[in-house]
Amino acid sequence: MRAYITRRLLQAILVVFVVTTIMFFMFRIMPADPTTMFLEGGMTEEARQVLLEEWGLNGTIWEQYVLYMGNLLTGDFGNSFFYRKPAWEVLFPFIINTLWIAVPGLLLGAFIGSALGMIVGWAPRGGKVERSGILLATIIRGAPSFVVGIGLLAVFSSYLNWVPGYGMGDPQGQTGLMRYLNWDFAHHLILPLCAVIIFFIPENLLLMRSGVVEARTEDYIELVRAKGVSEKRVAWHAGRNSMLPLITWLFPALAETIAGIVVVEIVFSWPGVGRELVLAVVRQDYPVAQAAFFLLAIMIVLANLAADLTYSKLDPRVAYK
Amino acid sequence: MSIEFETLRGTLEKKPPVRLQVQDLCVTYKSARGPMKAISGVSFDVEPGSNFGLVGESGCGKSTVVKSLMRLLPASATTSGKVLLDGNDVLAMNRQQLSRVRWAQIALITQSAMNSLDPVFTVGDQIVESIRAHADVKHAVAWARAEELFAMVGLPPERLKEFPHQFSGGMRQRAVIAMAFSLNAGLLLADEPTTALDPIMQDQIMSRIRDIQKRLHRSMVLVTHDIAVVSETCERVAIMYAGRIVETGPTHDVLNKAYHPYTMGLQNAFPKVVAKGEKKPPLISISGGVPDLANPPAGCQFAPRCPFATAQCRAEEPMLRTAGNSLVACHHMERATEFRRAALKAETWRVEETLQ
Amino acid sequence: MSQTIHRSVAWVFRALLPIVTTFRMLIQDRFALWGLSIFGVFIIVAIIAPWIAPYDPFAPMMTETGRLMRLAPPSSDHWLGTTAFGNDVLSQLIMGSRVALRVGLVAALAVGFISTLVGVISGYFGGIIDDILMRMTDVALSIPTLPFAIVAVGLLGPSVDNIILVITLLFWRNGARIIRSVVLTERERVFVKWARAAGASHLHIILKHILPNILRVVFLWVTMSVAFAVLTEASLSFLGLGDPSITSWGQMLNTAFASGALRSAWWWVAPPSLMLIALISSLYLIGRAYEEQTNPRLKDHS
Ligand SMILES: Nc1ncnc2c1ncn2[C@@H]1O[C@H](COP(=O)(O)OP(=O)(O)O)[C@@H](O)[C@H]1O
Ligand code: SF4
Ligand SMILES: [Mg+2]
Numbered sequence: 001m002r003a004y005i006t007r008r009l010l011q012a013i014l015v016v017f018v019v020t021t022i023m024f025f026m027f028r029i030m031p032a033d034p035t036t037m038f039l040e041g042g043m044t045e046e047a048r049q050v051l052l053e054e055w056g057l058n059g060t061i062w063e064q065y066v067l068y069m070g071n072l073l074t075g076d077f078g079n080s081f082f083y084r085k086p087a088w089e090v091l092f093p094f095i096i097n098t099l100w101i102a103v104p105g106l107l108l109g110a111f112i113g114s115a116l117g118m119i120v121g122w123a124p125r126g127g128k129v130e131r132s133g134i135l136l137a138t139i140i141r142g143a144p145s146f147v148v149g150i151g152l153l154a155v156f157s158s159y160l161n162w163v164p165g166y167g168m169g170d171p172q173g174q175t176g177l178m179r180y181l182n183w184d185f186a187h188h189l190i191l192p193l194c195a196v197i198i199f200f201i202p203e204n205l206l207l208m209r210s211g212v213v214e215a216r217t218e219d220y221i222e223l224v225r226a227k228g229v230s231e232k233r234v235a236w237h238a239g240r241n242s243m244l245p246l247i248t249w250l251f252p253a254l255a256e257t258i259a260g261i262v263v264v265e266i267v268f269s270w271p272g273v274g275r276e277l278v279l280a281v282v283r284q285d286y287p288v289a290q291a292a293f294f295l296l297a298i299m300i301v302l303a304n305l306a307a308d309l310t311y312s313k314l315d316p317r318v319a320y321k
Numbered sequence: 322m323s324i325e326f327e328t329l330r331g332t333l334e335k336k337p338p339v340r341l342q343v344q345d346l347c348v349t350y351k352s353a354r355g356p357m358k359a360i361s362g363v364s365f366d367v368e369p370g371s372n373f374g375l376v377g378e379s380g381c382g383k384s385t386v387v388k389s390l391m392r393l394l395p396a397s398a399t400t401s402g403k404v405l406l407d408g409n410d411v412l413a414m415n416r417q418q419l420s421r422v423r424w425a426q427i428a429l430i431t432q433s434a435m436n437s438l439d440p441v442f443t444v445g446d447q448i449v450e451s452i453r454a455h456a457d458v459k460h461a462v463a464w465a466r467a468e469e470l471f472a473m474v475g476l477p478p479e480r481l482k483e484f485p486h487q488f489s490g491g492m493r494q495r496a497v498i499a500m501a502f503s504l505n506a507g508l509l510l511a512d513e514p515t516t517a518l519d520p521i522m523q524d525q526i527m528s529r530i531r532d533i534q535k536r537l538h539r540s541m542v543l544v545t546h547d548i549a550v551v552s553e554t555c556e557r558v559a560i561m562y563a564g565r566i567v568e569t570g571p572t573h574d575v576l577n578k579a580y581h582p583y584t585m586g587l588q589n590a591f592p593k594v595v596a597k598g599e600k601k602p603p604l605i606s607i608s609g610g611v612p613d614l615a616n617p618p619a620g621c622q623f624a625p626r627c628p629f630a631t632a633q634c635r636a637e638e639p640m641l642r643t644a645g646n647s648l649v650a651c652h653h654m655e656r657a658t659e660f661r662r663a664a665l666k667a668e669t670w671r672v673e674e675t676l677q
Numbered sequence: 678m679s680q681t682i683h684r685s686v687a688w689v690f691r692a693l694l695p696i697v698t699t700f701r702m703l704i705q706d707r708f709a710l711w712g713l714s715i716f717g718v719f720i721i722v723a724i725i726a727p728w729i730a731p732y733d734p735f736a737p738m739m740t741e742t743g744r745l746m747r748l749a750p751p752s753s754d755h756w757l758g759t760t761a762f763g764n765d766v767l768s769q770l771i772m773g774s775r776v777a778l779r780v781g782l783v784a785a786l787a788v789g790f791i792s793t794l795v796g797v798i799s800g801y802f803g804g805i806i807d808d809i810l811m812r813m814t815d816v817a818l819s820i821p822t823l824p825f826a827i828v829a830v831g832l833l834g835p836s837v838d839n840i841i842l843v844i845t846l847l848f849w850r851n852g853a854r855i856i857r858s859v860v861l862t863e864r865e866r867v868f869v870k871w872a873r874a875a876g877a878s879h880l881h882i883i884l885k886h887i888l889p890n891i892l893r894v895v896f897l898w899v900t901m902s903v904a905f906a907v908l909t910e911a912s913l914s915f916l917g918l919g920d921p922s923i924t925s926w927g928q929m930l931n932t933a934f935a936s937g938a939l940r941s942a943w944w945w946v947a948p949p950s951l952m953l954i955a956l957i958s959s960l961y962l963i964g965r966a967y968e969e970q971t972n973p974r975l976k977d978h979s
Binding site for chain 2: 124125217218219220221222223224225226227228229230231233237240241244314315316317
């Protein structure tokens with residue numbers, strides 16, 4: 001077990017290393033020199049050099065690479081061109097904001113989606129519930145998350161005026177955890193969270209449904225039914241078994257589903273990592289963009305790790321190798 | 322707790338064996354090629370505490386009969402007729418009545434015990450689930466009962482905590498058997514309980530089922546295509562062909578004095594237990610396959626493969642009629658003695674093959 | 678020479694056969710039939726777009742008094758009203774189908790090509806080549822999709838070609854995995870062994886025995902890739918990273934959103950939203966039906 005985790009961790013670190021490297025070179029082959037953006041025309045060559053030095057942009061690309069990776073190890077992502085302070089300091093609060101919508105959104109979406117999937121999967125084949133369930137799920141799955149977000153915004157914020165549609169509120173004088181544990185924050189959280197949940201529901205639903213449909217023809221389901229337990233309990237056996245394929249899909253799919261979160265952050269002006277990434281790219285603030293990208297990649301790698309561990313918890317047949 | 326456990330055991334031990342009466346059972350599957358009549362008018366009785374054998378080639382509808390006794394057939398199947406458990410019709414029960422009868426009165430040992438256990442629950446929990454669905458007892462009490470059952474089938478009780486994949490095939494089969502006895506149901510349905518196992522294991526498992534069943538005095542329907550197992554186990558037997566019973570009666574009579582050509586053919590296809598010194602007859606298989614039930618032939622279903630078929634056979638369906646101690650569905654059962662002699666010769670069956 | 682032509686024509690026919698049978702199978706599913714019809718309508722609209730769009734999508738519309746028609750509600754002249762910049766929404770909507778389908782189809786074909794190439798090489802040859810390619814896809818699978826697209830398009834510059842390039846770079850990875858696993862089973866099939874024993878070349882085996890059998894899966898993956906590509910393009914455009922010289926649905930939503938017209942101008946917001954949902958869902962409907970039909974365990978028999 002420990003050896004297994006160690007090996008998976010090492011693999012994860014290797015993946016992060018490669019992704020970071022790719023990202024580094026991607027940023028360095030960009031056509032524009034970032035200094036041209038921020039340096040006024042009349043700047044002396046000397047001042048330019050000082051700035052390049054500060055940003056780690058002098059020397060050959062290999063020297064820059066070694067320097068950058070070395071700094072990364074010490075948690076130094078470089079300084080933001082835009083904010084003029086360390087990129088890490090800029091991003092840190094955004095990470096928490098992102099987690100606020102991503103983690104509950106993912107968990108609730110997976111929960112609601114798989115519960116609905118169990119119902120649709122257990123419904124009679126070819127019946128109304130099955131057909132409309134599949135059709136609805138496919139249509140919602142086909143709705144880009146910004147469309148869902150705009151829809152929610154238009155209805156609940158602009159039209160009904162129930163909840164705010166912008167930002168995450170600004171609790172006066174609150175610090176630490178209290179920044180988040182207040183009504184104002186919750187009020188702001190509702191819509192973006194709903195958008196993320198809606199984003200996660202359909203795929204979970206469809207996967208769970210296929211799993212249940214496959215499971216319900218299994219022999220063990222027949223035996224469970226023969227035991228005279230309630231039909232709900234029989235459905236639970238099918239659902240419990242279908243969780244396995246769901247988990248294998250769910251976490252790796254994060255690479256794709258992070259996309260939904262980025263877009264939701266933009267639509268609701270939710271100050272998260274994804275939104276900051278977009279802003280940084282638009283501002284050509286590469287250290288921040290790089291750091292944000294790095295953080296999102298880490299989230300995916302960690303989620304994959306979590307998937308493996310969860311899977312082995314859920315499926316007794318998996319042995320740690 | 323131990324008091325609770327003794328109470329549970331007490332009530333379970335007091336359960337009488339069940340009388341099963343199946344009357345005119347018909348099952349039709351909806352299939353892509355139209356309705357398929359898998360079972361046509363099957364009737365038989367199982368006396369309390371006796372063993373009833375159901376024999377036939379694979380695909381003749383044995384599992385369908387067994388499943389319909391517990392109403393386990395998929396929604397694509399329509400069932401008619403009566404399945405009386407001590408007089409109560411299972412097919413007419415509502416959901417609640419049905420779940421009360423399942424496992425408490427009829428338990429099942431499935432055909433593919435390999436896949437009959439849910440892979441993500443421990444074996445013990447699955448047995449406990451069956452007990453607690455019917456008896457209002459604590460988990461620990463049910464667990465104690467499961468330990469007792471495991472001991473009964475010769476499995477170490479500590480392995481209850483393990484998952485099905487940690488068991489070998491034979492152990493899984495024994496676990497399924499233990500589960501079938503968990504509520505000491507009055508009627509046991511065993512659908513080819515040993516097909517998935519190697520021959521030695523088959524023997525062991527079969528004799529274990531026999532022992533337990535005899536000791537606990539339960540009624541049993543045993544499905545198999547192995548005639549030897551039937552002759553060792555069952556008082557009465559029914560031979561099925563294409564969803565119909567073609568011959569039924571006391572096992573000894575049916576196996577030694579068959580009236581139906583199919584029964585004769587079936588016996589040829591199985592190695593006989595012969596007295597020492599006697600020559601073993603060669604195995605002869607019946608050529609051809611079971612008819613397409615979505616598109617059944619007219620007349621006797623066996624006619625296309627029967628070496629004695631006549632024009633009448635191909636036109637009229639034979640009804641079950643009394644012959645000795647048995648009931649037989651063959652137009653020409655009066656000629657059974659002649660058929661029996663002919664059936665022993667391999668040519669009888671081979672000739673037909675070339676004719677087809 | 679003529680024999681070569683004859684042989685390659687025969688090959689093309691044999692290769693297309695699975696696609697035809699797939700298509701036949703799909704139209705038996707009601708949902709897939711809807712999906713195919715909707716997708717077909719989009720293709721037709723995209724082809725004839727310049728002829729049916731009533732106005733130039735970027736032309737400012739003027740009122741009779743010579744003022745810019747800002748946010749005019751639907752009327753007989755402008756069926757879907759106008760934008761905050763006085764552009765005709767319907768024209769933008771119709772022209773927008775072109776970008777969506779161009780990006781979708783070109784990127785999906787490229788994705789299909791690369792996935793097949795990597796999947797076949799990896800699955801067929803196995804060993805070290807397989808290891809290397811699969812480790813590469815492992816890394817690629819850890820790259821967050823949209824963030825990568827945002828950064829890459831930000832760096833390369835927002836043009837349709839760059840968007841297609843980035844999408845291709847992103848989506849080959851899942852396809853390669855899926856196709857590889859199919860190739861693995863195909864390779865084991867008896868006739869491949871037989872062909873190998875008879876001294877057939879690798880290329881011959883791949884082209885003749887493996888490719889025709891995996892085309893269905895490739896077809897499915899290409900279908901799904903069209904959906905992913907359309908979605909990614911729309912997302913990028915919505916984020917303001919689309920090609921500014923062309924109208925697209927994502928971009929329409931971006932401008933509508935940025936000019937705060939969400940509440941006032943439903944005619945500007947709703948149509949591109951619905952178009953995106955319809956197009957992407959139609960592809961998913963096709964893909965789903967395909968999975969349902971090919972997975973025997975999902976077939977209706979319970
Ligand atoms: N769920 C089902 N749907 C349609 N046909 C079925 C189904 N289950 C069994 N059958 C058909 O019913 C016939 C009897 O099957 P079965 O009862 O399993 O036979 P046996 O147990 O004697 O081998 C077979 O022809 C089989 O194909
Ligand atoms: S009825 Fe005719 S065909 Fe059928 S078993 Fe008897 S002899 Fe053979
Ligand atoms: Mg059977």
